[in-house]
Amino acid sequence: MNPYIFRRILQAFPVLLGITLITFFFTELAPGDAVSAMLLEQQGGISGEIDVAALRAKYGLDQPAPVRYVRWLGGILQGNMGVRVRSGVPVAEEIGRRLPATLQLMLGAMLISIGLGIPLGVWSALRQYSLTDYILTGFVFMGISVPGFFAAIALIYLLAVKLGWFPTSGYSTPGQDFTLWQQALDRLHHMALPALVLGIESTAAIMRYTRASMLEVIRQDYMVTARSKGLPTWLVVSRHGLRNALLPVITIIGLRLPSLFGGAIIIETIFNWPGMGTLYMDGVSTRDYPLIMSMVLISAVVIVVSNLITDLSYALIDPRVRYD
Template sequence: MKAYIIRRLLYMVLTLFGASVLIFGLYALTPGDFVDNNPKLTDERKAELKQMYGLDKPVVERYFVWLGNAVRGDFGYSLQYQQPVTSLLSQYIWNSFLIASASTLFTWLIAIVIGVISATRQYSFFDSAVTIGAFAAMSFPSFFAGLLIIKFFAVDLGWFPPGGMITTGSNATGLAYVWEVIDHMFLPVLVLTMLGVGSLTRYFRTNMLEIIRQDFIRTARAKGLKEKTVVYKHALRNALLPAITLLGFELPALFGGAIITEKIFNWPGVGQLYMQAFSLRDYPLLMGFTMFLAILTVVSNLLADLLYGVADPRVRLK
């Protein structure tokens, strides 16, 4: 196990190095930047700023300077916000992590329950309704689903606030503050859960159908085990194994997918930051956030591989 982890960590370093080359090259070779696209600056001031932030140096030299700083946790300086990228991301990343983790939890719980019931009642009315609902949820664009939910739950029914993280001018503290945040995050979590649960439900249903037709399930039933024991202890545990691989991509994908959702609900997360930085070509902030997603992806995949070995004793990580 120790040798496997060390080898995977070395692969992670090489993967992140390759990702850093692609990320920096993509943004560095894109025409224009925050300085060039600011019409309020004179040519002399633009040249001064480029020299100050090292934007006048060759691309290769700029990359190694950026990489050396990134290894120390310094991803540059946001020209738009006039703050270090690391401190700027740390202010908003936890807000995004809050709705991403909540939607991941609800998505998996709902998908597992519905997928198991749908597989054990194949071709029933419930199975048909789930199939239709899953494809309907997958077909909705996130911006349309967000606007539709705001119209129904916030405008028509008035059950939840339409956006933001807390009520404007609120001075709530303690449990009142926690409840206010939960109240505001309900709709964005609902959108992300609705968009993700459809495909994951179909995935669990397909896995369960394959497992319950195998010989060891028939043997378990022939031994007289209860149907719940057969389904939830033997079939479900084996059906979860392939899904663990998906877990490595779920959280990074939610951070990327939440960009539009955060914009619609005015949620103060990193998605809002990314959209504004993209429109103004604040490349240090864009590179820092994209690199964060790359790091999150490789770490999540490592955890998924380790969890796979824990969940299935037959797997030996060598």
């Protein structure tokens, strides 16, 4: 294994440990617990102090907080995320069912962001101060400034309700006997609108940094030299300009991955998308701390891995960058 990668992996362990400690601490500060949430939900389905005490003992909630944290951490080290207090279903099983839907949504949003952000950023830079540049710059400011939940509601109203181009919510069309190909198309049809909403802010950020980076690159001497040789404009831009302008853009793409994962919580709730976001909201509302802790750990791992991939991507784009 490359020594750089090995060092980064070793550095990730104390970071992940600190994140779980902070999350557990704030979870403990919140009033009530999972049993209290069950009592409120069932409205008297469980009665008596003996029953409540038995439930707390069953799920280990009667133990001191440090003991519960150490038990949870020991289970994680053994590959056991625990069970949900509310349903008794293993947390790993719940996450395994929901994670693919969230990853699909994130992948769709990232493809939209990269596929639109980089070409439009380059186009805006090559036409600086033109009408096209002003329009695209206005979109950048709107994409960064408008909250995701507002953009979701607005696009649902416009594209789904008024124009009928997309379904308003859901993961697939129920009650249809689709072939495998039709099922894939139906899934993409349902995913298009939430992925578009989730990727708007990332598209604006990538476009903004691509434009700024390209404006800096096209003024360099080697770009002038390439043009003076009579090379086509597209070749000068793609081979000499864009490759050198991509380093800061890669950083932004890497930093957007955790934001997409976090933003999916709100977007999935609005679009009723059966992913990690709706599961996390359910865990918070029921004070299901094994589920909350496991999902925060997964989020932290996503952030650490995305930062590592970002660093390693530098060497692929720029041969001058080496990690020994």
